[in-house]
Structure formats: C-alpha cells, structure tokens
Amino acid sequence: MKAATRLVLTADGSHSIYSEETRQHYHSVHGAWQESQRVFIELGLQEAFNRFSDESSIRIFEMGFGTGLNALLTAREAERHQRCVYYTAIEAYPVPLDEAHQLNFDQLLDTNYLHQLHEADWNQTVQIHPFFSLTKLHGLLQDFRATERFHLIYFDAFAPEAQPELWTEAVFRQMADILQAGGILTTYCSKGYVQRNLKAVGFQVEKHSGPAYKREIIRAVKPA
Template sequence: MQRNLIVTKDGSHSVSIPEWEVSYHSVHGAIRESLHVFIEAGLHYWLQQHATASRCVVFEMGFGTGLNALLTLLEAERLQRNIQYETVEAYPLEESMVQRLNYCDTLQQSFWKPVFESLHTCGWNKPELISPFFSFKKVNAFLTEYAASEPVNVIYYDAFAPNAQPELWTSAVFKQLLQMLAPDGILVTYCSKGDVRRAMLSAGFQVEKIPGPPGKREMIRASRQLNA
C-alpha cells in the first residue's frame, strides 16, 4: 500500500493513500480538523461537563500519524488533567515518514517532537507514562480484535471514510463501540453521512449533528440512548 506525505491548507502534513483515494486528514487543514472534531467537540466538551473528574479515558480508532494523540497530550499538559489514552492501529506508519511530520513545528511546540516520535516508537500493547498527566497505550490490531481495558469516556472515531472502509461504519461496529463507552461517554467523528447516522441509531447511540470543521458542514457527536 503506497502512502504519500502531503501538505494540507493550514500547512500541516497528512498522508494520502492513492489506491483508496483517501487521506488521513482533511486537505483543508490536518491540525485544524483534529482540533475542531476531536479536541474541541470531544475532549473539551467532556472535560467541561466533568470538571471534577479525576481522569478521562480516551480511545482513538486509528492512531495514524499520531496527530490526535499529540494534541491530546498537549491539552493534558496545558489543562493539567489526567488522560489515559488508548488507540488501535493495524497498519503503522514507517519511521522515515514519522520523522518528516511537521506537527510540532507547525504548532510552535518543537520541544515535544522527541516525545511525539516516541509515541510511534514505543512498544505495542503495553501502557507507557508519557508525562505526569498522560498515559498512552497503542494496540497493533484491527478494531474488531480490540477490547478496552476499562470504560471509555471519549471515543475519537477517526476511521477512513465509508467509501474507503465501509466495514468500519456498520451497526455491528457501533454496537462494539457502545459497549466500550462509559454511561456518560461520548463519541465524536468527522463523518455525518445519513447511512452512518442510521447505523449509530440502530446500535443504540443518540446522535447530534454539530458544525463541522473547515470544508465540512456537519460532524457528529453521539452518546448513549437513554434505554441503551
């Protein structure tokens, strides 16, 4: 599978897969999209609703370039909130490509570049304490093979688009995610297609459409239905 480094409109990198005609992030801005969809609509939203929570458990579907994990680490440090981060990835990026990613420089956080690279190079399937506020575990597996170690507060659902990987947007997959979710948990994703919303609803999610990032009118934030 060929993967190419590309520059998105906010100057930050993403990775494209020509064979699938997809990229890991929005071409309108990788950092901009991740901040909007996963940090602001997901992490910040949950933390604001749970100001006294001792920690937040985050699960990311698709570690990819590590951008969402980096941004979450930076927020854990800035807010001094404890975050336990778990992610699953079946096809890790090559080390040579990881070293070229420009996220820390674009964010003017060059100090964190070795730490960012360590997210990619650290061992699989075991927790790592990256900072006093950020625990990290990545699992080399497909989503269907993954079992959460404990209930999840925030799910970053960042799978490739349904046209590329339709098997990851089914009611069965969302039922698995719902079982992972804590009673007060939420799921956020950039995709708001009608088929995706219907799959979420049939799995037991309550679905809310909210404004999307640049280049996308809407996104989804979902939680448990009252009777689920």
Template sequence: MENRELGIRTTGDGSITFYSDQFDQHYHSIFGARTESERVFIELGYNYIMEHFNDPIQLLEVGFGTGLNAWLTGLAAEKSQRQTEYIGLEAYPIPKAHFDQFPTEIQVYQELAWGEQHTIHPYYSVIKQNVKVQDFLSDRKFHLVYYDAFSPEAQPEMWSEELFQRIADMLEAGGVLSTYCSKGMVQRNLKAVGFEVEKHPGPPHKREVLRAIKK
C-alpha cells in the same frame, strides 16, 4: 494487508497529512489537518468530556494513523491538567521509513513501542495497539472515543451498526463518540445502537461533523 506507499502533503493550515494508496484516502483534511482534528476531536470530544466526567479520562482512538490526535490530546491534557489515559488502535501502522517526514513532536508518538504504556507527561499516558477494533479487548470503560477510520467508501465495515454496537458497549453511559463523518448512513447506524446524535458545524470545507452521546 500491508501499507502501500504513502505520500506526504502540506495542508491548508500548514500542518501535514499523508495519502494512503492502499485506501486511496488522505489521513486528514487537505484543507487543514490540525484544524480538523482540533474541531472534531478536541473541541467536540475532549473538551466536552472534561465538563462531564472526573479524572482519569479514559480515551480510545479508533485509527491512530499519523498520531496527530494523540499529540493534540496530550497538549490539551497538559494545558487543562486533567489526568488522561489514551489508547490508540491502528491496524495498518505507517512504516518506519516514513517517520522522518513527521514534525518532531508527532514523530515521538510514531516511535513509541506498541503494546506498552508510556507516560508522556504527568497528566498523560499513551498505549498504542497494533490491532483491529474488531479484535480489541479491554476490561475498562471509556468516556470518549475518537472515531477516525477512513471513510465509509474506503472502509465500509468500519461504519456498520454491528461495529458501532461494539463501540457503545465499551463506553460509559453519557460517553461520547466524535467523528468527522456525518453521512446519513452513519447517523442511522449510531442511532440504531442507542446513541443520541448531534450535528455540529465542521472545520473549513466540512459542513457538519458528529458528536454521538451514549444514552
């Protein structure tokens, strides 16, 4: 399935998001794209992992999307001087025709070649894979998974017990899956495959988000 037309939107904190007509969803919160990503993925995910694992931090993102989370992670790795190896999976890449709508710092990530390792700075390397997570194969174990698929209403197959089992198998013991979606069904499916699920206060207009820890 190909991407349909995307529309850009400035969100509540001044950062941008895109709307996907294909999935009838925005990529990030309209109340603040950067604020949401910093809370869900950097604070609850990356900062937690820095306290519990040694370098290099192995990070998998399910839903590369706009590249916002990849960029924020690069900033965090540079600030903390923690070696971080990031792999971002995206089944439906944003078309090149839209790249010039991105802020320059994020546009850089969109323009990276697929399937190649790129050194962004001495503490951070990035590989983008144009593949569904269901088809992704890796010989490494990850410390952290950013789970940033579209909502269960748009992509129910992405929130199944079966798929969370696949994610759990890729994680180190004590590793984390962080996600914006706290629906009861998501919590139940995570618990069913052995995650300890923590509910945390979310960003503006989002009551709860999840950090799930592999037991």
C-alpha cells in the same frame, strides 16, 4: 509489501499522508490540524473535560492512530489543563517511523511529543508526560476487547467508501459497549446511514458545524 504513501501539505500548513491503497488522505486537505482540533478536541475532549469534571482522569479510545495528530493534540491539552488522560489507540497499519519523523506537527504546534508517540512500544502503556499515558494496540478494531470503559472515543477510520466494514451498526454497538454512561463518540463523517447506525445502537446523535469545507460533523452521546 509496504503500501505506497506520500506526504502532503494541507491548506493550514500541517502535513497529512495520502494512501495509494485506500485512495484516501489521513486528514482533510483543507487543513489537517484544524480538522482534528474541531472534530476531536473541541467537540470531544473539551466536552469530556466538562462533562466528567469530577473524575480524576479521562480515558480515551481512538480508532486509527494514524499520523498521531489526535494523540498529540490531546497530550497538549492534557498538559495545559493538568488533567490526566489515559489514551488507548488501535491501528492495523502503522505509519512507518521514517515517514512519521517527517511530519511537521511538533514544529507547527510548538510541541515535542510526536516522536515519543510514534516510537512508543506497541501493546504496552507508555508515560509520555505526567498527564498523558499512551497504549498503542497493533491490530484490527473488530478483534479489540476492552478491559475498561472509556469516557470518549475518537472515531477516525478512513471514509466509509474505503473502509465500509468500520461504519456498520455492529461496530457502533461495539463502541457503545466500551463507553461508560454519558460517554461521547466524535467523528468527521455525517453520512445519513452512519447517523442511522449510531442511533440504532442507542446513541443520541448531535450534528455540529464542521471545519473548513465540511458542513456537518457528529458528536454521539451514550445516554446516562
């Protein structure tokens, strides 16, 4: 049976989705776009572009494809900077296409990729534009086995109170294992035990100012 969800408009004019099952919003109600821009683009992608400036391409792994907003913003930046990005995302519970087509991200951001991202076949690599290819995997993070190492991880699971199994030391060890040396993980959650679990598997944890109404967010770096 399909889980009950509803579209919501956040404070910056961008959409989010509310899940009745998890009692969680997919993005901050204070602004979906500005949250993703701060947490994943500014602290993640822009840092990866700088840190790995000599590399011909950047490989990104996203935990939780969700609304596709993080992928959309990344595709836009890849085109702007003309940097090749290979983007892999895993999602256990995909947003139905009829709901995805109601999201207003393309109109708000002046992009035209959102439908392509959601309509891309699962478990296949799809070229969205010359600088961005997408591989969406339908499944659980715990079952994911990487065949390559990534430069950057967007860790965008639901909050720990909804999905505690995804914020454990074991999961962060799995994330560290799929990152190459010097790689980055960014997340909106800065709870103390999340920081401790990241440090326990060897990450260097940096605390940064967050988006609206969020004091701190995390960038974790795997030592080179």
